[in-house]
Amino acid sequence: xxxxxxxxxxxxxxxxxxxxxxxxxxxxxxxxxxxxxxxxxxxxxxxxxxxxxxxxxxxxxxxxxxxxxxxxxxxxxxxxxxxxxxxxxxxxxxxxxxxxxxxxxxxxxxxxxx
Amino acid sequence: xxxxxxxxxxxxxxxxxxxxxxxxxxxxxxxxxxxxxxxxxxxxxxxxxxxxxxxxxxxxxxxxxxxxxxxxxxxxxxxxxxxxxxxxxxxxxxxxxxxxxxxxxxxxxxxxxx
Amino acid sequence: xxxxxxxxxxxxxxxxxxxxxxxxxxxxxxxxxxxxxxxxxxxxxxxxxxxxxxxxxxxxxxxxxxxxxxxxxxxxxxxxxxxxxxxxxxxxxxxxxxxxxxxxxxxxxxxxxx
Amino acid sequence: xxxxxxxxxxxxxxxxxxxxxxxxxxxxxxxxxxxxxxxxxxxxxxxxxxxxxxxxxxxxxxxxxxxxxxxxxxxxxxxxxxxxxxxxxxxxxxxxxxxxxxxxxxxxxxxxxx
Amino acid sequence: xxxxxxxxxxxxxxxxxxxxxxxxxxxxxxxxxxxxxxxxxxxxxxxxxxxxxxxxxxxxxxxxxxxxxxxxxxxxxxxxxxxxxxxxxxxxxxxxxxxxxxxxxxxxxxxxxx
Amino acid sequence: xxxxxxxxxxxxxxxxxxxxxxxxxxxxxxxxxxxxxxxxxxxxxxxxxxxxxxxxxxxxxxxxxxxxxxxxxxxxxxxxxxxxxxxxxxxxxxxxxxxxxxxxxxxxxxxxxx
Numbered sequence: 213x214x215x216x217x218x219x220x221x222x223x224x225x226x227x228x229x230x231x232x233x234x235x236x237x238x239x240x241x242x243x244x245x246x247x248x249x250x251x252x253x254x255x256x257x258x259x260x261x262x263x264x265x266x267x268x269x270x271x272x273x274x275x276x277x278x279x280x281x282x283x284x285x286x287x288x289x290x291x292x293x294x295x296x297x298x299x300x301x302x303x304x305x306x307x308x309x310x311x312x313x314x315x316x317x318x319x320x321x322x323x324x325x326x
Numbered sequence: 327x328x329x330x331x332x333x334x335x336x337x338x339x340x341x342x343x344x345x346x347x348x349x350x351x352x353x354x355x356x357x358x359x360x361x362x363x364x365x366x367x368x369x370x371x372x373x374x375x376x377x378x379x380x381x382x383x384x385x386x387x388x389x390x391x392x393x394x395x396x397x398x399x400x401x402x403x404x405x406x407x408x409x410x411x412x413x414x415x416x417x418x419x420x421x422x423x424x425x426x427x428x429x430x431x432x433x434x435x436x437x438x439x440x
Numbered sequence: 441x442x443x444x445x446x447x448x449x450x451x452x453x454x455x456x457x458x459x460x461x462x463x464x465x466x467x468x469x470x471x472x473x474x475x476x477x478x479x480x481x482x483x484x485x486x487x488x489x490x491x492x493x494x495x496x497x498x499x500x501x502x503x504x505x506x507x508x509x510x511x512x513x514x515x516x517x518x519x520x521x522x523x524x525x526x527x528x529x530x531x532x533x534x535x536x537x538x539x540x541x542x543x544x545x546x547x548x549x550x551x552x553x554x
Numbered sequence: 555x556x557x558x559x560x561x562x563x564x565x566x567x568x569x570x571x572x573x574x575x576x577x578x579x580x581x582x583x584x585x586x587x588x589x590x591x592x593x594x595x596x597x598x599x600x601x602x603x604x605x606x607x608x609x610x611x612x613x614x615x616x617x618x619x620x621x622x623x624x625x626x627x628x629x630x631x632x633x634x635x636x637x638x639x640x641x642x643x644x645x646x647x648x649x650x651x652x653x654x655x656x657x658x659x660x661x662x663x664x665x666x667x668x
Numbered sequence: 669x670x671x672x673x674x675x676x677x678x679x680x681x682x683x684x685x686x687x688x689x690x691x692x693x694x695x696x697x698x699x700x701x702x703x704x705x706x707x708x709x710x711x712x713x714x715x716x717x718x719x720x721x722x723x724x725x726x727x728x729x730x731x732x733x734x735x736x737x738x739x740x741x742x743x744x745x746x747x748x749x750x751x752x753x754x755x756x757x758x759x760x761x762x763x764x765x766x767x768x769x770x771x772x773x774x775x776x777x778x779x780x781x782x
Numbered sequence: 783x784x785x786x787x788x789x790x791x792x793x794x795x796x797x798x799x800x801x802x803x804x805x806x807x808x809x810x811x812x813x814x815x816x817x818x819x820x821x822x823x824x825x826x827x828x829x830x831x832x833x834x835x836x837x838x839x840x841x842x843x844x845x846x847x848x849x850x851x852x853x854x855x856x857x858x859x860x861x862x863x864x865x866x867x868x869x870x871x872x873x874x875x876x877x878x879x880x881x882x883x884x885x886x887x888x889x890x891x892x893x894x895x896x
Contacts, residue, residue: 238408238411247464248640261600263645301808312808313796340887343890344886355871355872358696362526368489377531380493381877382494384497410490413491413494418494418646418647454656457662465640499728500613531875536875538728564769565769614727708865718835755818759845
């Protein structure tokens, strides 16, 4: 069991607990968080890369992991992902580097798990 | 030994080391950080919920854990805590969700440890 | 015409333009942003103070102005508002001070405009 | 003279003063900040939308204005820009809304100035 | 009347209003905010440069202006200030650039007002 | 094997993987991130303390660990480091405290490993 399966299992378990509480606004936010990445004028892949860059500059490891999974699933290549990382690095500065390291570590596990 | 006792033990051990160094401004800040949550025009419970919401939008897991402990001790109900979480989620966005998951996980351990 | 009327007029004009664009996720987010402050286990006043503290630590002047208006309308006293500001100041640090100054300036205009 | 020309004139004047100081690391950073948006595996348009989303979640009005100009110049449609704004809004939360208002205001001036 | 005198006058007027309210924790925080920059193991100049770098990466224009004034008064040279700006730029990324522009603009007014 | 060696080993391994990808902008950013801390008008020690304060207010544990190592190597004393921490604490607020605890913990391991 690696980081990928740990992350996914914990995410699912706690999301269920949160939604089971029945707070309506939290439920609606979770629904909206799924809808906004659906393809429209932009492809699903581009939207996932937008989510990935935003997660990097805001330095949220779990969000980065989630959007890396989705970026791969919607067809993003390694070069496209690294260019997204490079934009986020220049926007967000050296403070982004530790998250960049963990992003690349997670990406390699993702690639190995296919 | 669970997350709650680990968190509390580490917090106490390091706070002692920090205060033992004798830096006067750090000491005064720590004192002030205790005083500001004392009841006044607002109850202690409301102040702890303000601390909880602020910690969530700033995405500080240890701060969230601390204010969850204090919110429970000052009498906040599960529904009051979840409504605080919902405000923080809407203010802070999906980037708050990983911290929301860990908050609910910690809250369940807190409830089980009573 | 003071800061209060300028803020409110600009806010309304641009919100209308944003909603007129017809992006469904943005519309849903705006609806949710209204719902989450409705009274439930917590009163509307407490929820507005949660929004005010969150806005201060995230240092968003327009959000602070909005929640000051709402806090006054839902019955928050000057002392309750200042205690909320004090919690946010200790949580967020001296970087919050410029926003605290503008918050108090706006609050005084609000009080004078009644 | 509107916001667009004011923004561009101020930006150019101060960039020149900064570069004239001769600090080598600042010069290199400014060069890098131009290079990272050049087309590669991703198009220039997609990279500008990544810059736009990152600027919104980090709530930097001047950065948003700059990437709106660049997004228009590299061919982004109004719908593509609004979908980028919607992703950033859900990621960054209601704290993004004042910047969203100013973004749409600036976008309308941009469209009118063509 | 330029930016420098406007900034200083507004700062003083509102600080007085805030302190006049009599909230004890806010008063103590303001006192602590003065004490922490007094010389100790580090000189006052170095502490002001620490405040300046921190203010830049947190992107607080008023805090930057304040620490530029203090850095000049405690003897920081133009080169020392620009090296501080360069560290903050690399740490904080391109999102810092608009604040860097306003910092240099303010610095030039400061230098001209002597 | 303690935190120090773990941190250094992981940092080196992932930095190599990132640079091996060959993205030119990421490579240039990494080079710039080294250059900006070289002595100039400011000493290397002062620049490392600027990096340390910036990392604390931005709450990046790995960045704090890195600048603690560098601050020690460039000759910063314990008192100078604690005064840097005190400035960052007042600027960044109580949200900095968990990072302050981990910083002091890491510093003690660094001191013990010499």
